[in-house]
Amino acid sequence: xxxxxxxxxxxxxxxxxxxxxxxxxxxxxxxxxxxxxxxxxxxxxxxxxxxxxxxxxxxxxxxxxxxxxxxxxxxxxxxxxxxxxxxxxxxxxxxxxxxxxxxxxxxxxxxxxxxxxxxxxxxxxxxxxxxxxxxxxxxxxxxxxxxxxxxxxxxxxxxxxxxxxxxxxxxxxxxxxxxxxxxxxxxxxxxxxxxxxxxxxxxxxxxxxxxxxxxxxxxxxxxxxxxxxxxxxxxxxxxxxxxxxxxxxxxxxxxxxxxxxxxxxxxxxxxxxxxxxxxxxxxxxxxxxxxxxxxxxxxxxxxxxxxxxxxxxxxxxxxxxxxxxxxxxxxxxxxxxxxxxxxxxxxxxxxxxxxxxxxxxxxxxxxxxxxxxxxxxxxxxxxxxxxxxxxxxxxxxxxxxxxxxxxxxxxxxxxxxxxxxxxxxxxxxxxxxxxxxxxxxxxxxxxxxxxxxxxxxxxxxxxxxxxxxxxxxxxxxxxxxxxxxxxxxxxxxxxxxxxxxxxxxxxxxxxxxxxxxxxxxxxxxxxxxxxxxxxxxxxxxxxxxxxxxxxxxxxxxxxxxxxxxxxxxxxxxxxxxxxxxxxxxxxxxxxxxxxxxxxxxxxxxxx
Numbered sequence: 001x002x003x004x005x006x007x008x009x010x011x012x013x014x015x016x017x018x019x020x021x022x023x024x025x026x027x028x029x030x031x032x033x034x035x036x037x038x039x040x041x042x043x044x045x046x047x048x049x050x051x052x053x054x055x056x057x058x059x060x061x062x063x064x065x066x067x068x069x070x071x072x073x074x075x076x077x078x079x080x081x082x083x084x085x086x087x088x089x090x091x092x093x094x095x096x097x098x099x100x101x102x103x104x105x106x107x108x109x110x111x112x113x114x115x116x117x118x119x120x121x122x123x124x125x126x127x128x129x130x131x132x133x134x135x136x137x138x139x140x141x142x143x144x145x146x147x148x149x150x151x152x153x154x155x156x157x158x159x160x161x162x163x164x165x166x167x168x169x170x171x172x173x174x175x176x177x178x179x180x181x182x183x184x185x186x187x188x189x190x191x192x193x194x195x196x197x198x199x200x201x202x203x204x205x206x207x208x209x210x211x212x213x214x215x216x217x218x219x220x221x222x223x224x225x226x227x228x229x230x231x232x233x234x235x236x237x238x239x240x241x242x243x244x245x246x247x248x249x250x251x252x253x254x255x256x257x258x259x260x261x262x263x264x265x266x267x268x269x270x271x272x273x274x275x276x277x278x279x280x281x282x283x284x285x286x287x288x289x290x291x292x293x294x295x296x297x298x299x300x301x302x303x304x305x306x307x308x309x310x311x312x313x314x315x316x317x318x319x320x321x322x323x324x325x326x327x328x329x330x331x332x333x334x335x336x337x338x339x340x341x342x343x344x345x346x347x348x349x350x351x352x353x354x355x356x357x358x359x360x361x362x363x364x365x366x367x368x369x370x371x372x373x374x375x376x377x378x379x380x381x382x383x384x385x386x387x388x389x390x391x392x393x394x395x396x397x398x399x400x401x402x403x404x405x406x407x408x409x410x411x412x413x414x415x416x417x418x419x420x421x422x423x424x425x426x427x428x429x430x431x432x433x434x435x436x437x438x439x440x441x442x443x444x445x446x447x448x449x450x451x452x453x454x455x456x457x458x459x460x461x462x463x464x465x466x467x468x469x470x471x472x473x474x475x476x477x478x479x480x481x482x483x484x485x486x487x488x489x490x491x492x493x494x495x496x497x498x499x500x501x502x503x504x505x506x507x508x509x510x511x512x513x514x515x516x517x518x519x520x521x522x523x524x525x526x527x528x529x530x531x532x533x534x535x536x537x538x539x540x541x542x543x544x545x546x547x548x549x550x551x552x553x554x555x556x557x558x559x560x561x562x563x564x565x566x567x568x569x570x571x572x573x574x575x576x577x578x579x580x581x582x583x584x585x586x587x588x589x590x591x592x593x594x595x596x597x598x599x600x601x602x603x604x605x606x607x
Contacts, residue, residue, distance in 0.1 A: 040375045041361045047336035048344040048355055052111040054080035059105075062126060062227045065119070065148055067141055074126035074225065075119040075145075077154075078110050085156040086115040087183075087350035088149045091163045092142060092170045093118060094133070096125040096220035103163050108339050114346065117149050121170070124217060126225035128238055131217070133166075134173060134194070134273035142174030150181025157181055158350045162342060164188035164326060169275060172303065175286070176278035184349035186342045188289045189326050192299025193277075195270040195528060202501030202546070203528055204480055204573035205257045205264070208427035209295060209323075214254065218242075260576035266528040275299075279306040285313035287345045289338055291321030292366060293426045297498070298549045301379045308362070308378075316379055317341070318552065320366040322430030333373040335364060365463070368497055368553035369487060380464035380550065384603035386518040389453065389561070391470075391590065391598040397451040397563055404594040409449045411567055413476060413586040417447050418569040422496025423484070427572035441486055441494040441564065448566040449590055452488060460555040461605035465515060465523035466548035468500065470565065471596035473541045476586025478579045479504040482569040483546045485600070487553070488560040500548035501569060503579060507544050508532045520601050523547055536582075541596055548600075563600050565590055 060077045067073060076097050080086060089109050097104050097118045104118050121138055123131025132138055150157045159181045161171035168187035175185050191197045198206055225238060256263040263269060271277045276299065286307055290300030304316035317335070321328060327338040336344075344360075347353040361375040377383060389397050393406035418424065425431075425438035437443045468483045484499040506526050515523035524545040526532075536542070555561050567588055568574070575583060592598050 040377060041359055042375055043334035043361065043364070044359065045334055047331060047334070047340050049336075049340050050112060050343070050347075053113045054082050054111050056081045057107070057110045062225070065145065067122070067144055069137075071122055071129040072127065073119055073122060073129075073141065073145070075117055076104070078105060078116040078118075079154055080110055080113060080115070084115075084154045086113055086154060087158045087160065087346065088115045088117055088155050089160050089162045089346065090145060090149055091116070091118045091161070091167050092121050092145065092174070093163065094121050094124040094131070094166050094217045094220075096120060096223055098125065098223060098226055099220060103167060106162075106339075109162075109343065109346075112343060113351070115154060119145055123242065125220065125223075126227065126238060128241065130241070133217075134169060136272065138170065139173045139177060142170055143177040143179040146174060146179035146182045158183045160346045160350050161185040161187075165190075165323065172275035172282060172286075173273075173278060175284055176275070176281040178281065178283060182284055184285045184345055186287045186289075186345055188338060189291055189294050189296055189321075189323055190275065190288065190300055190303065191296045192275055192302045193270075194273045195266040197296050197299040199257065199263065199270065200528065201569070201573045202480070203503035203506035203526070203579075204501055204569075204575050206427065206572065207570070207574045208424070208572040209429060210254060212428065258576055260578040264576045265530045275303060276306065279303060280310060282307060283312060285345070285349055287315045287317075287341065289317045289319070289326065289341070291319055291323065291326055292368060292498075292551055293320065293322045293422075293430075294326070295323045295427065295429065297426075297551070301550060304363075305379055313357075315360055316363045318365040319373075320368060320371075322426055322433070324430035335373045365552040368551065369556055369559075370554045376463065376552075380603065381605055383606050384464060384517065385606055386520040386522060386601050387604045388520065388599050388601050389563070391451045391563065391592045391600075393592060395450050395452060397453045397561060397600075401597050402592050402594055406592055408589050408591045408593065410587050410589040411447070411449055411565075413474065413479065413567040413583050413588050414447070415568045415574055415580060415584065416570045417566040418444050418482060418572065420444065421484070421569075422486075423482075423499055423569050423572050439495060441484065441496050442492070444566070445494060445564050448484075448564045450562055450564045452562040453560050455490075455558050455560055456555050457557065459557055460561065461553075462555075462602045463552045463605050464603035465550040466498065466500070466600065466602055467522050467524055468546040468548055468563070468598075468600045469521070470544045470546060470598045471541055471591035472504070472544055472588055472598075473539055473591070474504070474536065474583070474586045474588045475538050476536075476583050477538060478536050478575070478582035479542075479586065479588050480568055480575055480579075480583060481544060481546060481588075482566040483548060483600075484564040484566070485548060485551070486562040486564060487555055488562050490558055494562060494564075497553050498549050498551040499569070500546045501573060502526070502544055502546045503575060504536045504542055504544060505533045505579065507542060508534055509545050517601075517603055521545060522601055522603060523550075541591060
């Protein structure tokens with residue numbers, strides 16, 4: 001009966017989430033990379049740029065391109081008005097190429113001598129077919145589109161891929177198929193691992209972003225194609241097909257994760273759609289731009305690390321960005337705008353211009369708390385040591401272990417913790433940013449267990465993945481932990497820096513795929529398969545290794561470091577229905593004794 005009531009309430013929960021949003025305006029990590037000798041390359045004071053070559057351009061709308069199975073994809077091609085042929089920048093979008101935006105029409109590139117080709121992926125926008133997000137058919141389409149673009153008379157045979165989010169992820173999946181003519185890619189805020197980065201957070205459903213995303217793709221696909229008057233039959237067929245998909249892939253995927261079905265576990269369906277699983281097949285130069293508060297905060301640097309290890313020319317820029325404001329604030333600290341960086345990248349690899357690409361620093365990251373970009377020796381930072389801080393009685397966080405006399409703390413397991421926090425802003429792509437409580441977690445911390453250091457006597461610099469080892473027990477049959485890392489200012493405000501999540505039933509760790517620093521687990525890798533799931537026995541102490549997403553920050557002198565542990569992180573995430581019913585109403589106890597020393601491990605920068 002409880003399951004039935006919960007399922008009946010799901011549409012209401014999702015509807016509220018969608019209605020509020022607009023108003024709120026894997027390989028093993030054990031290999032140690034070689035140390036990099038100093039001095040590091042620095043950004044030049046004058047950014048690379050060049051003047052416009054072409055004053056105007058011509059757009060060819062709705063060029064129909066037939067795929068191998070007969071499905072027709074619709075493309076817009078924007079060509080400079082002048083003598084070709086031109087290198088091609090290809091963008092594959094699910095958000096309807098007829099919508100405004102620079103990724104659908106980038107005059108900056110076009111006027112500097114590039115053809116910009118924008119295609120609606122199958123089953124979206126003006127294209128035929130069935131939408132299969134990042135699936136095999138879409139990946140093979142990407143390969144065909146690159147080779148089609150390279151073979152056109154207006155093309156010089158060299159193609160680059162460009163775009164953000166979905167349009168960044170499909171760059172990587174296309175590149176893994178190694179199409180003829182592809183020379184470079186420039187993915188902005190791309191996903192690495194479909195399951196761990198976006199679909200499920202620590203084994204809980206991403207209810208904050210997934211409904212918004214599915215609604216955007218479905219809604220944009222219902223806009224009438226521009227060829228409606230000239231070809232009404234095809235337009236009607238496409239629109240009816242898109243409308244029919246609202247009960248297909250989007251609904252079935254969401255229903256699967258919410259009810260604990262196939263997509264609630266890691267497996268072939270998620271692996272097929274994960275760029276990290278295909279990264280070893282990517283051979284073209286790649287420039288990654290990511291955000292420290294992005295949805296893909298975890299996956300973007302992992303992609304850079306994998307390609308770098310494989311000898312692929314690659315760069316990484318991590319800004320202080322959410323998914324919705326990537327690139328904001330640039331230029332800054334000699335770091336150019338993303339368009340200037342992309343122009344330099346493509347000029348080198350598509351036009352053959354010597355842009356001194358080797359002078360670009362390999363890794364540049366924003367430093368939260370210091371509010372500036374810095375060049376770093378690789379990713380993860382190669383000059384860090386593991387420092388462990390222990391959760392103590394009285395809400396203390398210290399480098400000293402607990403005594404056997406210290407009493408643990410308990411909390412009620414309820415699903416609405418975190419309803420307005422830094423996590424809310426991050427996982428709703430920055431939409432709630434104007435709301436003050438997304439920048440100060442004190443309201444959320446009222447229902448969490450907090451552990452805080454004394455004011456630090458010197459700046460504490462942290463860079464890379466973080467891990468929490470939490471010993472916990474529950475009176476219920478399931479437990480979810482949300483572990484936040486915050487910076488507590490002298491005025492008491494608590495700014496969320498990063499966080500991690502884990503369902504206790506998914507606590508199994510595969511050490512062969514986990515990362516260690518100084519012999520200590522710093523980035524646990526959980527299988528998240530049904531087979532690897534472990535039983536949660538009421539009142540039995542469990543060891544939970546929580547992966548906290550990598551960051552780059554400084555706790556300034558006089559500030560305090562805080563770890564806040566909660567039983568959920570709504571609206572960002574919610575357990576699948578079976579697990580949710582098993583955890584509701586339970587009492588969770590976080591152990592902090594000498595026998596069960598709960599702690600957090602930080603990669604602390606030594607220079």
